Amino acid sequence: MFATATRNFVEEVDHGGLLIPVSSLNDAINLLTVVVKRKRFWLWQKPKYLPTDFSLNDILTGDTSIKPGVVETDFIKFNGTYGDNIQGNLDANFVNSNVSLQGKDSSKLQSSFGSLKKEEVDVQKLLRDSKDRVLDMSHCLVQQTKEKHRQVFGIVKDRIVTTQPCSVIEEVQQGGQCGAGLSLCGPKRTKISLKENASLSKDSNVTMEIPMQTAIAYALIELEIKQDGHYELCLMSDTTGGFEVDGPARKGLFGVSEASASENNHLGEELERLSDHFQLLSALPATTRSSLLQQITKVMEDRGAVGSLQNVLDQMCLDKRPDLQDVSTTESQKQNIQAILDLLEQSGQVGSAQAATSVLTALHLLTSAMDEMTNDCLSALRMCCALTVLHTLELLVQCVSGKGEMPLSSAGLAALTDDVFEKTEHLFASSNVSLKRVEDTVKTEVKHQPGYLPLVLCIAVRGLASLAHCV
Structure with a gap:
């Protein structure tokens, strides 16, 4: 608070x-x-x-x-x-x-x-x-x-x-x-x-x-x-x-050397480098993915709870056992975080030798991106967590990291109604990415500003969409 x-x-x-x-x-x-x-x-x-x-x-x-x-x-x-x-x-x-x-x-x-x-x-x-x-x-x-x-x-x-x-x-x-x-x-x-x-x-x-x-x-x-x-x-x-x-x-x-701002034209390369994590999330059982998506969406309702979840996963990545009694958030959000940890434990992959590609690491990747978002961006993303909208956002992320445009007739863009487009446009704009409809084409353009907001948005969308696959 x-x-x-x-x-x-x-x-x-x-x-x-x-x-x-x-x-x-x-x-x-x-x-x-x-x-x-x-x-x-x-x-x-x-x-x-x-x-x-x-x-x-x-x-x-x-x-x-x-x-x-x-x-x-x-x-x-x-x-x-x-x-x-x-x-x-x-x-x-x-x-x-x-x-x-x-x-x-x-x-x-x-x-x-x-x-x-x-x-x-x-x-x-x-x-x-x-x-x-x-x-x-x-x-x-x-x-x-x-x-x-x-x-x-x-x-x-x-x-x-x-x-x-x-x-x-x-x-x-x-x-x-x-x-x-x-x-x-x-x-x-x-x-x-x-x-x-x-x-x-x-x-x-x-x-x-x-x-x-x-x-x-x-x-x-x-x-x-x-x-x-x-x-x-x-x-x-x-x-x-x-x-x-x-x-x-x-x-x-x-020491801690500040990384230079991410080159926007390297978005595709960065996402490809992280693709194993997204594939690992999408390969989870459908019931596990559905429950994870539901619980993460609840956590996204509270900016502080996102940070608390990220801190808990930080400790787990360092092989430390987190104590939720030390987490400063509401009891309701503690229950949501605990439910996520229970689902991770049920996945049977936490603590495995392949830590670099574990479910824990993949989920840590997703929550780290959400935690770096601005309040406006996180709120806008939460409003776009419907399954069909997440699939559409994933296509638009491919557009952002690829050629920068695609026809509106593309399979998967049917959910891009006027209301959804308005929400999506606001979401992308809050991450320094412009989204426009030009006749029968949707076009995206990354604004050249310091920071990692476009990359963070792409990672969060890819991660959430991975949990939404075939749910």
């Missing part, structure tokens, strides 16, 4: 910039706090930032502390409201019964941060004070970070803080009706039986009071660290830090 609110804030005020949203109220973000920046699994994933309990002074040698000059300025007054309304109907005919389902979900997240201020370190003074200073290379934090070559140090150079008590309010309304009889039973879940004309409803209203002087976003300066502990500040945004690597054969710095 708090993480979603801060992510919304950063996306609104500094999209594509240097600000990093604070993900937990437990994170003590002060100026000169040491933050570990960790490279993720996939090229397009943003780094993960892990605030530590140490400041720069804690890991320096010597008794003289660096006292940063601090400049405070008024930032902005921020109040935002974000909401979704979802309605759906399903009529199904079975051998001995007819089922009619109706559902309606609505959610609203209101972030009332009020007047915010910005605290900035005087970088010129920090440069002077850092001259000839040396890190304690025997410090446990330095040792543990250096051992993992995917991680580098950054220090907080500015932060955005609240100036008054404020609040984040989340309201959720869920309701559904069912005609005739239906039994719902998921793996290791409680069985639910709905009788004729039964209905379910659930409302929740959660208010989180946030005290003044709470950091909601921050920016870093990365450190380029030599073997002897001397360090330099990476002042340019395109300069990254790291630890100097031991040994004459590996000179230079090993």
Whole structure:
């Protein structure tokens, strides 16, 4: 809830910039706090930032502390409201019964941060004070970070803080009706039986009071660290830090090097390289694919739940056993995530020797793409998760990564009605891809902008469509 609110804030005020949203109220973000920046699994994933309990002074040698000059300025007054309304109907005919389902979900997240201020370190003074200073290379934090070559140090150079008590309010309304009889039973879940004309409803209203002087976003300066502990500040945004690597054969710095923006004309090559993962998803039993698609679609209703699912799968890819009690999302979403984990376990392929092509890796690929989407793009994709629409989106992805156009008469584009086209056009536009109908042809064009949004969209669509094959 708090993480979603801060992510919304950063996306609104500094999209594509240097600000990093604070993900937990437990994170003590002060100026000169040491933050570990960790490279993720996939090229397009943003780094993960892990605030530590140490400041720069804690890991320096010597008794003289660096006292940063601090400049405070008024930032902005921020109040935002974000909401979704979802309605759906399903009529199904079975051998001995007819089922009619109706559902309606609505959610609203209101972030009332009020007047915010910005605290900035005087970088010129920090440069002077850092001259000839040396890190304690025997410090446990330095040792543990250096051992993992995917991680580098950054220090907080500015932060955005609240100036008054404020609040984040989340309201959720869920309701559904069912005609005739239906039994719902998921793996290791409680069985639910709905009788004729039964209905379910659930409302929740959660208010989180946030005290003044709470950091909601921050920016870093990365450190380029030599073997002897001397360090330099990476002042340019395109300069990254790291630890100097031991040994004459590996000179230079090993750290998180920011990958250049993906070449849009290489979309086809990237998707082909990942095709084994999509094929693995489509080869799952139909019931497993159907259940996975259903549960993932539910998780997509909550931006924070997508991030939570991604974090759980991150841990599993590192052979760690995740604890859902530590997951910060609603109980309902925890159940959805648990259902996905149960389905993965039932697939019988988690933990196999072929980790690179396991179902876990394939699902991690899909969720990593969804987690990198903007709020607008994720919301638009969720509205396009009907089976026929996913098949159509998959064809359009082939168009994007191929020649860039195809006739509207192509098999599979029949679902591209005016209403569906409008939703699809918005989805593609939110990922820097234009979609147009020109006479009897549909044309796509990738806009040449920094970032991986077109690739992320293509991966998410291919992954979801793989689960929708022949369902």
